[in-house]
Amino acid sequence: MNAPTPRLLVLHGVNLNMFGQRDPAQYGTATLADIDAALRTLAAELGVAVDCYQTNHEGEMCERIHQAHRDAVDAVVINAGAWTHTSIAIRDALAILKCPIVEVHMSNIHAREAFRHQSYISDIARGQICGFGVDSYLLGLRAAAQSAQAAINK
Template sequence: MKKVLMLHGINHNMFGKRDPVQYGTITLAEIDEKMQELGKELGVKVISFQTNHEGEMCERVHQAFLEKVDAVVINAGAWTHYSYGLRDALAILTVPIVEIHMSNIHAREEFRHHSVFAEIVKGQICGFGLDSYLLGLRAAIGAME
């Protein structure tokens, strides 16, 4: 069975409590549950990982390389805008990477408009809340084929 790694970045453990105007009231556990359901429906295994520590995220990406995952969906949160270390780790991967965001990062503060991952990801999906995740999973699966 193909494997898709879902990477959740900094502060995502606070979904459901943090800024409901931008992120809604859905929790990370609920997002992961919906990703698992869709993955099962589409015939892939979804492996979820969340951390607030940038080095741990880079190490999980390295592990994904060694595990030979088939695709990655990433919502790196604020790291999207400045983490060249995480960008370099992701660049090691030779599988499709789809960047997603719950909010429309282009309609928010200026610093959120730039993604340091943009040049290395297959594409970006933002602004659709939970659906950003589900669309990202579908896009990653489509890019694997």
């Protein structure tokens, strides 16, 4: 019998729909569509299913996380953008999940403004990957896929 295909969810937070247009010195020139395409390509190589979602509305992000819980996704990769540093609501929604969470950021949040050094997500995440541009997402997807597969194989 074949093992089930792990189902991963990638969440993009506030303002991340502006990748490619917003501060290219910090975030590069890849668009969100480019990032999602790279994630889908890697997911196929890894043998996992991936769903990508972006919103600029905090309540909608919480609702999508609640749906991930109801759907029993196998892992979540999240770049919450500025909500990383401000949203207890998103942190609390993520805490409901029973699956591994991988926090990612395109820029190195620890080498930026002091307010970006605090993450409300990191204490509930399996790990945090930051500072590698689009590769932060790809490394995060690899980590999430590996964690999901390990959990499925238990």
